[in-house]
Amino acid sequence: MSAESGIQTFRDSDGLWEQHRIEDVATPEAWQKNRELVLEFYNLRHKHLLGVEPNSAHRDLVKLETKFDTTIITQNVDDLHERAGSSKVIHIHGELRKCRSEKNENYIIDMPADGLKIGDKCPDGHQLRPHIVWFGEMVPEMDNALRAVQAADILIAIGTSLNVYPAAGLVYAAKESAKVYLIDPGDFSHADIRHLTHIQKPATEGVKELLHALLE
DSSP: OOGGGTOOOSSSTTSGGGTSOHHHHSSHHHHHHOHHHHHHHHHHHHHHHTTOOOOHHHHHHHHGGGTSOOOEEESOOSOHHHHHTOSOEEETTEEEEEEEESSOTTOEEEOOTTOOOTTOBOTTSOBEEEEEOOTTSOOTTHHHHHHHHHHOSEEEEESOOSOSTTGGGGGGGSOTTOEEEEEOSOOOOOTTSTTEEEEOSOHHHHHHHHHHHHHO
16 A cells, blocks of 8 residues: 555565564564664664655545545554545554553554654653564454444455455455455455455555546
8 A cells, every 4th residue: 555655565575574584673572682673673664654655545545535434444554544634544553653662552652753762761661662563462453443344335455465364354354245345466366255346456546446436
């Protein structure tokens, strides 16, 4: 979804995981082992995010709100949906523009403009960490996301192979009568998903095509 804004993805052949081992920057164990490296990784991602803008797919999804009660469920940790104008966004993998106490997951504040440093602490004296759901951690927003999917008459999955769990499992929670659209240029089959229409195009092209059909 955000690749066309210039944000590097994690799982593509040239993605972020090709440059960093998951175990070194995106697990609770990595945080305990080398906080400086983890903070450097996310501070660079945060700095890059500040220099990009929402693309036309982000902006087109906002237009759905003129006709539909629209909820965005995103695996992305950027804030491009909010900057584009979407009013209801559920971040199941956390938010790069926020940080939280390493001991109290309910203490969440905005990320400092220049990122986090060792010694940046919350009022209870604990170190602040990125507000990101790391591998091996619970996904706090999954229940909210599940409820939104189960209530939906139309479900649109964008820019995903539907192979990364637990998020991929959400599409199977749609009610039997729901129309399900997949927008992704990849060549794969999900014949087990009821009422699935695959628009085999990048996000900007596919969202525009589907938006026209839904709004007209």
